[in-house]
Amino acid sequence: MTMKKISSFLLAGLMLVAASCQESEFTKRYADPAKISETTIEKQYTGIMYTNREYILPGYGNYFVTLRTTLNRYNQAVGWPFESGNYVPGSAGVQEVWYNYYNTLSQFRELEKVYASKSAEEQANKKIFMLTARVYLYDYTQRIVDLFGAIPFTEAGMVSANNGDYVQSSAKFDSPESIYTLMLDDLKSIATELNGTTLNAGYQKSFQTSDFVNKGSIDLWKRYTNSLRLRMLIRVSAAPDFKARATSEIGEILGNTTTFPIVENNDQNIQINVFDINTDINSKGFKDGIASGGDWFGNTASKKMIDHMNTNADPRLKIIFEPGQKANGVYAGIDPLATSALQTTMYQNGLVSIYNRYTLSNNQFFPGVIINAAQVNLIKAEYYLNNGNEALAKTAYETAIAQSVDFYNDILAVTNATGITDATIPDPATSAQVTAYIAKDAVNWTKATTPAAKLSLIATQKWLHFNIVQAYENWSEIRRLDMPTLQFQVDNANNQTTPPVRWNYPGNEVTYNPTNYAAVRENDKLTTRLFWDVK
Template sequence: MKKLKLIYGAILAALLGACTSGFEQTNTNPNLISEISPGALLNEIIYNQTSNNLRNHYFVNCELMQVQLPYPKYYGGVQRYEILESTGASQWNSSYKWLKNIREMILASEQANANNYKAIGLTLKAWIYSNLTDNFGSVPFSEASQSESGILQPKYDSQEAIYTQILADLEEANQLYDHNVTMVYGTDILFGNDSRLWQKFTNSLRLRLLLRISGVDSSVYQRMVDIINDPANAPIMENLEESAVLQITGVTPNLSPWSRALDFSNQHAVGKFFIDILNELEDPRRPVYVTPAKDLDNNPVGYEGIPSGYDEQSFDYSPSYMNNEQVVAPMIAPIMSFSEVAFIKAELAQKGYLASSAEELYQQGIDAALELWTGETAPDGYFEKPLAQYDGTLERIILHKYLGLYFTDYQQWSEYRRTGFPKLPTTESMLNEGVLPSRLMYPSDQQTYNPQHYKAALEVMGGDDINFKAWWDVD
C-alpha cells in the first residue's frame, strides 16, 4: 500500500460508478445549473479545495518547514523566507471560490431540510476558513460570498471573531447529524455518504481548532476533554480507517493535482532537516517520500538532503529528490488523519488534562502516521530508537506530529507557530533576518477590489507584515 489502504471498499466502488455520475455533471460552471440540490456541488468542493491545499502544502508549507526545496535555485524563494503577494494568491482565490459554493450548498440544505448536508457544509466552511485566517490573519468572513446581496467589498473580520463562529458552526454541525436519514443527493467522494464518518471528522476538526487557540483561551482544554469523553454525542476518529483522506483514483475527473508527475520531483530536493530526522529513525517512509542520493560517480549513498536556505552553490553529492510516485494516481490527499487526533490527545495527556497514557497515545499517533504511507505500523525496535522514545516533552510529541502532518495543507507551519516546534535551523542566506514568517501577504488584487477594508486590515498590522503573528500565536 503506497498510501492509506483502500479502506472504503464500498466508497471506491461508488467512485467508479454512482459517485462520479454527480461529480462529472457538476464539475462545470455552477452558474449553468438551474437548481442546486444540497449535494450537487459537494464533490467539486472536496476535490478542488483538497487538490489546491495539497499543491500549496508542497510549494509553501514544505519550503517553510524544510521538508522540500527547489534545487538548484540559489537565490530567493519561499525556502529563504521570501514571501510575495503572489505566494498565497492560489490559496486565497481557491478558498473563496469554493466558499461561495459552500454557501449555496448550506442554503439549499436548509430549504430541503437536509440536515446532514448542512452539517457537512458547515464543516467544510470551518475547514477552509480556518486555513484562510491562520495563514493571512483578518479576512473577509461575515460579509463574504454575498455579492448577490450587493456586498461587493466585504469587511475583514478578526481572527478571534472567525474562530468563535466556525467553532460554533462545528458544534451546530455535530448536533445536526441524523444517521437515520439517508444522504440521497449523489455519493460523496470522501466518506461515501457515511454520515457517522462525517460527524467524526466534524468533531476531530473541532479538536484541531480548539487546540490551535489554547494559548489564548485555556478554557478550551475542558471543552476538548468533554468532546473526547462523550463519544455517544460527539464522536471523533478512533482509527486510521476513519481518517478524512481523499482517495484520488485517477478516474476522470478525480485526477492527480499534478498533471505531470515529473513536476513534483524535477528540481525539488528533500530538505536536510526533514530527511535527517527520518534517517536517525531509520524510518520506513523514506523510500515512499524520496529517492536515494548519489555521489558524484552516480553511486547510491542513502538518503541525503540539502539544507533549506543553503549557502553553498554546489555539493559533493546529488541529493535525494522527491519521489513523484506519491502523486501518481491512485494516491491520497490527507485532510485530517487519525494520527493527528492521537497526537492531539497525547498533548492533552502530557499537559495533564487527560488521564490516559501520553506515551501510548504518542505511539498510537506514530503508528497511524506510518501506516498511512507504508501500510504497516512501526517495525520492531522503532520505539527503542532514542528519537522515537517518548521523553515526556511536548517537543517530542510535536516532532512526530510534524512528520505525521506530511501532505496535510498548512498544518505543519501552523503547529510550528503555535508551539515553536520543531526547532528549525537557519542559514545566513535566509531573508527576513532568518525569522520564519508568521503569515502570508494579501493578494495584490485586494488593493484594487476591496481597498477600504484592505487598508483597515493593514492598519492593525502596521502594513502587510509577514511577521505579524496570528491571534493564537503566543509562542
C-alpha cells in the first residue's frame, strides 16, 4: 500500500478511529469507525493514540516483523545464529513502521482540521487536546527521524486539508536538524503554556476519557513534555549546532523542576497501562511478537547482556530472563562471534536463556512504555557528568538503577501469564539485593577514573534497562554513544558488512514520491550517520 493510498484509506474512515479503555462509557462513546459519519476533537484525539498503540504497547507486528530481525539484534538485546544479510533491515518491517507513522500523522492533521473548524470558544476550552496531541506526535516523530534522518513532515499528511489533491499533497523531506529545531522550540512553548492551563470543568471528563496515555492528568502531561525535551536535548548534545542549546536548556529544566516538572519516580512514568485485556488496549501480541514459542530467536538472550548481569549479580536477571530448559539453572546467552552451527546447537540443546515469560511475553498487562523515571535519571547522570558534577551524576545513576529494578518488579506484579508449565514465576528483587548491587557498582564507579569510563557505566545501564522493551531508544543511544561496545561478525558476503546506522526509505516512498525523494537520494544509505551521531 502506497503512502497515497494510505491517505485515501484514512479519509474513508481511519481518521475517525477511536479506542477503548477500561471505562465502559469509553467503548460506548467511540463506535465502529466504519459507521461514523463525522468526527469530533475528542474522537480525533483518541484516534492519534489508537493508531500507533501497537508501536508503544508490545504489538505483534512491531516485534515480530520489525524488531526481531533488526534493532533487537543490532542492540545485542537478543542472541541469534548469524547468517549473511542480517545487517540489512527487512523491507516489510521498515515499511510497516513508515506506514504507521504516516497514518498517525494523518490522524493529527485531521485533528488540526477539525479543531480549526470550531468556534473560538470551543477552541479555547479544548486547547489542551491540541497541546498534548503535539507532544505525543513529536515523541513519535523523534523516533522516525532517528531511524531515517530527513522525512516528510511539515507538508505531510495534508491530503484531507487539500481536499484529496494527491499531487498538491506530495510532501518534501525536511532535514532532521530542522525537525528537531521545530519540535524543541514548540515543546518549550507548550511546557510554558501548560503551566498556565486550567482545564474547563465541563471538559475534564471528556479529556480524561479521550486520553488513554495520561488519563487526563495535566501534571503528567507537563512531566511528559519536559522529559521528552530532556530526551531530545541529550540526543543532540554533541551536535555542533545544538550543543550550546542542549547544555543551556537541560540546565534550565533540571535547575527548576517546579516550573519544568519531569518524570522523577515510577508513579509518574509515562506509559499506556492495560486495565482490561478484552479491549484493544492490551499486550496480547507480545507472546507471538517475540516468538516465545518457536525457533525464531526473538526472545533469546545475548551473551554480553547475560554475562554482565551474571558477573555483577544484577537483581533484574531473574525477573527479565529465565534459564534454558536444560541449563540446570545457569543463565547463558548466544555468543555473536561463534559459528552459526555452535550458536544453533547451543539453542537446540536448551542452554540459552530467554526473556522471562511471566514478566514479559505472556504478560498481557505489560504496559506500553514511553518515558520512565530510570530513563530520565540516566539522562540526568550523563548531563551532570558532562558538566563536571560527578557527585550529582553518581546520585542520578544509582537512583536510576534502583528505579529500573522497581520498574520491572512492578511489571512482574501485574502479570496474568498462564499456561507456563516448565518454569516458575520469579520472586521480585529485594531491597537488599538492590542495595548490594548498587554498592558493588559504586566500586566500579570509583575505579572508572575518567569521564569516558563513567559514561560507559551510564550507557551500559541504559542498555540493560532498555533491552527489548525500549528497542528504538536503545538503538539511538548505542549509536550516539558507541557504548556499550558491541562486537559483531563481519558479513563479508554482503555489501552491508556491519549493523547499519540508519534505515533506508521504503520502496513505495521512493516510487510514489520521486521528485521529493531525489533531494535525499544521496544520503539514503545504511552507512549515513545522523547529524547527532558525532564521532
